[in-house]
Amino acid sequence: MNDPEWQKDFARYSGKIDNTKNEVSEARFRDYGLLKYWFRGVEKFTPWVRKIHFVTCGQKPDWLNNNNPKLNLVHHKDYIPHEFLPVFNSSLIEIYLHKIPDLSEHFVYFNDDFFIINHLPKERFFTDRIPNDIAAFRTNMGRSLWSKCLKNNIRIINQKFDKKEILSRDHDKWYNPIYGEKANLTYLLKPYHSFITLRTPHNAQPYLKTTFDEVWQYAGDKLTEMSKNKFRSPEDYTQELFRTWQICRSNFNPYNTYQDTKMFPLVFKSKKAIKAVREQSYKLVCLNDNQHIRNFDNMLKELKAAFNHILPEKSTFEL
Numbered sequence: 284m285n286d287p288e289w290q291k292d293f294a295r296y297s298g299k300i301d302n303t304k305n306e307v308s309e310a311r312f313r314d315y316g317l318l319k320y321w322f323r324g325v326e327k328f329t330p331w332v333r334k335i336h337f338v339t340c341g342q343k344p345d346w347l348n349n350n351n352p353k354l355n356l357v358h359h360k361d362y363i364p365h366e367f368l369p370v371f372n373s374s375l376i377e378i379y380l381h382k383i384p385d386l387s388e389h390f391v392y393f394n395d396d397f398f399i400i401n402h403l404p405k406e407r408f409f410t411d412r413i414p415n416d417i418a419a420f421r422t423n424m425g426r427s428l429w430s431k432c433l434k435n436n437i438r439i440i441n442q443k444f445d446k447k448e449i450l451s452r453d454h455d456k457w458y459n460p461i462y463g464e465k466a467n468l469t470y471l472l473k474p475y476h477s478f479i480t481l482r483t484p485h486n487a488q489p490y491l492k493t494t495f496d497e498v499w500q501y502a503g504d505k506l507t508e509m510s511k512n513k514f515r516s517p518e519d520y521t522q523e524l525f526r527t528w529q530i531c532r533s534n535f536n537p538y539n540t541y542q543d544t545k546m547f548p549l550v551f552k553s554k555k556a557i558k559a560v561r562e563q564s565y566k567l568v569c570l571n572d573n574q575h576i577r578n579f580d581n582m583l584k585e586l587k588a589a590f591n592h593i594l595p596e597k598s599t600f601e602l
Contacts, residue, residue, distance in 0.1 A: 285314070286342050292369040296513050315572065315583055317398070319346060320590040322600035324399035328566075331405045335600075336383050336390075338376065340369060348602050357383055367510040374432065374515060377522040378506055381495035388492045389414075392522065394569070397487050400559075400593060401566045407543070414489035415538035418457045418530045420468040423480040431517040433480045436524035439502050444531045446478050452533065459537035481527050485546040485569045488522070494529040546571060553582045561589040 325332055338357045343349060349356055359368055362382035363375070370376060373394075380392060391408050408415060423433050450457050450473070457469060465482060472479065499506060502520075509519050529535060546569040547556035556570055570586070 289340060289342070292340075293371060296369070297371065316587065317570070317590065318344060318395060319598070319601055320594050321393070321395065321398055322347075323590075323594040323596070323598045326598040326600065327594060328399045328402045329405075333387065334385065336386060338383070346601050348600050351600050354600060355385060364510070367513075370513050372512055372515050372519065374519045374521045375510055375512060378495075378509070378520065378525075380490075380522075381492045381499075386492060390490055390492065392488045392490060396570050396572060398560070398568050398570065398590075399487075399566065400568055401543075401563045403566050407566065408487070408489035410536045410538075414491065414529060414535050415540070416489070416526070416530060416535040417462055417465060417482055417484065417538060417540050418453075418459075418469075418535065419462050419466045419482045420472055420479050421482045422468070428515055428517050429521075432515075432519045432521050433483075433523060435518070435520050436527060437478055437480055439505070439520070439524060440478050440527050440531060443501060443528070444478065446476060449531050449533075456533070456535065456537050461537055461539045463539065465539065465541060478527070478531075481523070481530065483523055483526075484540040484544050485571070486540065486544045486567050488526060490525065491529060491534055494525050494532070494534065497532070498525050498528050543567065545569070549582065550577075553586070557582075557585050557589045560586065561592050563593055 322335075325335065332353065334355055335353055336355045336357050337347075338359070340359045343356060348354070359370060359376065361384065363370060363379045367375065377392070380386070380390075389409055389412060406415075423430055423437075458466065462469075502524075506520060509516075512519055543566040545559060545565045545567075547553070547559065548571045549556060556568065559565060559568055
C-alpha cells in the first residue's frame with residue numbers, strides 16, 4: 284500500500300483507506316514485513332514444490348531474487364481480463380487463478396498471511412493426486428459482507444448438486460471419523476435437504492485446475508458479472524465456491540485439516556500466535572491482520588523474532 288502507483292489507482296476508485304470498513308482498511312493492504320519467511324518456509328519445509336506463482340499488481344520486494352528458477356512473478360494483467368483492472372478485491376483475484384500461465388493441474392493456493400512453519404510432505408495436500416480436504420458443515424448466520432458471499436456460493440452449489448445424492452454417494456467421505464467433533468453439524472443436518480456453508484479452514488488450499496474450469500462453465504455469467512466489483516461486495520462469490528464444488532464432485536480425500544493447521548486472529552491471539560510459530564506447534568498457520576491490534580509494533584517485533592528463530596537463514600529467493 285506504500286507503492287505510489289497503487290495509491291493512485293486506489294484513490295481513483297475508492298478515495299481513501301477507511302479503517303471502519305474491513306474491505307478498505309489498512310490491514311487489508313499493508314505489508315508487515317513477514318513475506319521473506321513465507322519463502323524461507325517453502326524452501327526449508329516443502330522442497331518438493333515445482334513452481335511458486337507470486338501474484339501482485341506489479342510490486343516486487345527489494346529483497347526478492349526474481350532470477351530464482353522456481354519463481355514466476357505474475358501481474359494481475361497476466362491472467363485477469365483487462366476490463367476488470369485494476370482490482371482491490373481478493374475474491375476476484377482468486378476466481379481467475381486457473382488462468383495463470385504454467386499453473387499446474389495440482390496446485391496449492393496461499394494468501395500472503397499463510398505460513399509453513401514445519402515440514403510438509405506433498406501428501407499433506409494430495410493423496411493419489413486427489414486433494415485432501417474436510418467435508419463438514421458449519422453455521423453461517425452472520426450478516427457481514429463475507430457471510431453474504433458464502434451464502435452466494437451455496438446458492439450455486441444447491442442449484443447444481445443434490446445434497447441427499449452426494450452424501451449418499453460419498454457417505455464414507457462426509458461421515459469420516461477423522462473429522463471428530465468438526466462433523467457434528469453434518470450428522471445433525473442429515474435430514475436437511477440443502478447444503479449449507481462448509482467449514483472453511485482459513486489456510487493453504489489444494490485445488491485441481493479443472494475444478495475452476497468446471498465452475499466457470501456452469502456459472503461463468505455470474506462470475507463475470509461479479510468481476511465488475513473492484514472492491515469486496517456482498518454480491519461476490521469466493522474461492523469457497525470452487526472448494527465446495529470440488530468436494531461435491533468427490534474430488535477429495537477425507538483429511539482433518541484442523542489437526543495441523545491453525546488460524547490466529549492477531550487482534551485477539553497474538554501471544555498464542557507468536558508461541559505457536561516459535562514452538563512450531565502446527566505445520567501451517569494463518570496470521571490474520573487487523574487494523575485494531577494493540578501495541579502493533581511490539582507484537583510485530585516479537586513475531587519476527589519467532590520466525591527468525593525457526594527460519595534464520597536466507598532462502599535462495601532472497602538477494
